Amino acid sequence: MVRKLVYSVLCIAALVAAMSFTAPGYGKLTIRFENFVGDKPLKLDSVYYKNALGQSYNVSMFKYYVGNFHLKNKEGKEFISRGYYLINQEEKNSMQITIDSVPFGEYKGIEFTLGVDSIDNCSGAQSGALDPVNGMFWAWNTGYIFLKMEGQSPFSNATGKRLEFHIGGYKQQNNCIKQIHFEYRLQIKENENEKIFIDADASKLFSSPNLIDFSKISSVTDFHNAKAIADNYSGMFRIIDYGNY
Amino acid sequence: MKRKFIYFFVFPFFLLLLLGSFVSDNGYFSISQKDVEFHIPKGFPQPFYDIKKNIPTPAGFVLGRKLFYDPILSKDSSVSCGFCHQRIAGFAHIDHALSHGINGLIGKRNVPPLENLIWSNSFMWDGRINHLEVQPLAPITNPIEMNETLQNVLKKLQRNREYVTMFKAAFNDTIIDSRNMLRAISQFLALMISADSRYDKYMNGEDTLSVAELSGLQLFRDNCAQCHKEPLFTDNTFRNTGLAMDSALQDSGVAAINGDMKDFMKFKVPSLRNVEMTYPYMHDGRFRNLKQVLDHYTKKFTPESHADPILVKGIQLTELEKADIIAFLKTLTDQKFLHDRRFADPNGHF
Numbered sequence: 001m002v003r004k005l006v007y008s009v010l011c012i013a014a015l016v017a018a019m020s021f022t023a024p025g026y027g028k029l030t031i032r033f034e035n036f037v038g039d040k041p042l043k044l045d046s047v048y049y050k051n052a053l054g055q056s057y058n059v060s061m062f063k064y065y066v067g068n069f070h071l072k073n074k075e076g077k078e079f080i081s082r083g084y085y086l087i088n089q090e091e092k093n094s095m096q097i098t099i100d101s102v103p104f105g106e107y108k109g110i111e112f113t114l115g116v117d118s119i120d121n122c123s124g125a126q127s128g129a130l131d132p133v134n135g136m137f138w139a140w141n142t143g144y145i146f147l148k149m150e151g152q153s154p155f156s157n158a159t160g161k162r163l164e165f166h167i168g169g170y171k172q173q174n175n176c177i178k179q180i181h182f183e184y185r186l187q188i189k190e191n192e193n194e195k196i197f198i199d200a201d202a203s204k205l206f207s208s209p210n211l212i213d214f215s216k217i218s219s220v221t222d223f224h225n226a227k228a229i230a231d232n233y234s235g236m237f238r239i240i241d242y243g244n245y
Numbered sequence: 246m247k248r249k250f251i252y253f254f255v256f257p258f259f260l261l262l263l264l265g266s267f268v269s270d271n272g273y274f275s276i277s278q279k280d281v282e283f284h285i286p287k288g289f290p291q292p293f294y295d296i297k298k299n300i301p302t303p304a305g306f307v308l309g310r311k312l313f314y315d316p317i318l319s320k321d322s323s324v325s326c327g328f329c330h331q332r333i334a335g336f337a338h339i340d341h342a343l344s345h346g347i348n349g350l351i352g353k354r355n356v357p358p359l360e361n362l363i364w365s366n367s368f369m370w371d372g373r374i375n376h377l378e379v380q381p382l383a384p385i386t387n388p389i390e391m392n393e394t395l396q397n398v399l400k401k402l403q404r405n406r407e408y409v410t411m412f413k414a415a416f417n418d419t420i421i422d423s424r425n426m427l428r429a430i431s432q433f434l435a436l437m438i439s440a441d442s443r444y445d446k447y448m449n450g451e452d453t454l455s456v457a458e459l460s461g462l463q464l465f466r467d468n469c470a471q472c473h474k475e476p477l478f479t480d481n482t483f484r485n486t487g488l489a490m491d492s493a494l495q496d497s498g499v500a501a502i503n504g505d506m507k508d509f510m511k512f513k514v515p516s517l518r519n520v521e522m523t524y525p526y527m528h529d530g531r532f533r534n535l536k537q538v539l540d541h542y543t544k545k546f547t548p549e550s551h552a553d554p555i556l557v558k559g560i561q562l563t564e565l566e567k568a569d570i571i572a573f574l575k576t577l578t579d580q581k582f583l584h585d586r587r588f589a590d591p592n593g594h595f
Contacts (some may be wrong), residue, residue: 121375122376124376125423125427139379139385139386141373141502173505223504
């Protein structure tokens with residue numbers, strides 16, 4: 001009787017131990033986001049920046065959805081990690097995401113979505129990153145807000161000199177979903193946590209290809225001008241190559 | 246001794262009986278497994294809403310019903326869903342042209358009835374909501390309807406012992422989150438199925454229609470059914486019905502949502518089930534009765550009017566034919582649905 005008990009306890013212990021190791025053949029990938037304005041790390045509220053027209057502004061909120069990470073290997077095969085993450089400047093923990101169980105191997109490119117795919121905009125009540133309680137959901141006109149930037153500028157003609165850019169839209173004519181792609185060599189190895197660093201430059205929202213004049217556009221909260229900002233944010237990321245290879 | 250017996254035994258017994266008659270609902274509001282079983286009515290297509298992913302249970306349905314009738318969802322606890330969506334009016338707001346909200350505010354649109362929602366792939370007059378489960382978020386957060394935030398609603402529910410118990414029973418989950426709240430309301434809404442009108446019984450060979458009603462059915466099929474398609478009496482499209490824009494409301498319909506002038510003054514084709522009870526009519530409630538609606542549709546519309554091509558082509562009806570169509574439309578009134586105890590306010594406000 002006692003022996004049986006000891007065996008079963010040992011078995012469970014072994015099972016738990018086995019489960020806590022990463023399964024062979026898979027490694028981890030950590031992606032760390034950092035937000036900038038131009039070449040300066042983004043600081044909320046306190047710092048005033050200048051847009052391309054020399055208009056000063058600060059940033060009180062900066063958050064966006066990224067998701068559906070694809071890794072491409074040499075043979076062109078893809079590893080896809082489905083799901084979304086809300087990168088929020090205000091929450092340090094949100095800036096780093098870890099993708100478990102990436103198959104071993106060498107990859108030559110990474111791709112992800114800025115925003116939320118159309119199917120996930122039409123799937124009813126969701127939880128986690130896509131829970132409407134996160135404030136990144138339009139209740140009055142179904143759809144996720146892909147990117148929120150708020151702040152103030154003396155050039156804004158809105159109440160309280162506010163800047164308010166809530167960008168979203170998954171339907172064809174107002175589609176603001178952007179696929180971000182980088183050529184980047186990385187190696188996933190056993191028991192190693194590969195890290196990559198992606199910078200987002202918030203100033204790009206207002207600079208290119210569409211120059212935004214805060215005295216004319218200080219608020220985008222529906223389809224009006226949303227695509228212009230989306231075309232701008234599609235170029236806000238860059239991947240930092242620390243020369244590992 | 247005898248008096249003591251009366252005081253201590255007989256009197257309390259009657260007191261209990263009296264109390265019991267107030268407390269007990271005699272099962273009127275209780276929901277059994279049978280009450281939440283889902284069947285596609287005969288002749289109905291597959292629904293858009295995938296009910297298999299949110300199978301109604303008695304506990305989930307009762308929770309959804311409680312939420313539907315609870316003003317706790319509004320900022321000052323003054324307005325519930327059922328405030329505007331009245332059961333006797335097919336869950337529209339009877340005799341109200343425009344929706345009412347918090348602080349006596351008046352909205353821009355006529356309250357749409359709630360029925361057969363799982364066969365709809367878009368909600369609101371302009372289709373801005375794309376899924377049944379997220380629909381309740383719109384009125385909850387609209388400043389002129391319930392004017393509340395989702396965060397606040399959840400906080401209020403989490404503080405409420407009765408809700409904590411009910412969420413636990415419905416989802417076996419101690420966490421009250423938006424997903425469970427929305428799925429409970431959806432369970433309640435999903436079962437609001439109206440498919441037992443005299444028209445349905447006639448179609449199933451269980452009832453007969455009068456000569457006028459039958460003539461009306463034929464005229465309806467010839468003139469109206471292209472948009473108000475049987476058996477749901479809508480084709481779920483958006484159309485311009487040739488109405489002039491109200492100068493005060495300045496409501497351009499779908500175009501206001503997507504900025505596409507091709508969609509100017511387009512509104513969703515509403516179902517006509519229970520239409521007798523959902524007056525007044527149109528997106529802004531401008532017509533008091535069905536006769537006025539038919540008078541409008543038999544007007545002449547020029548191609549420049551933006552009206553739907555079907556209306557530009559023209560619909561011609563004599564006064565007698567209009568009367569027959571109205572007689573037929575009244576056969577779409579589903580008394581069983583309008584008086585279904587499952588959908589009644591458990592707090593007793595009928």
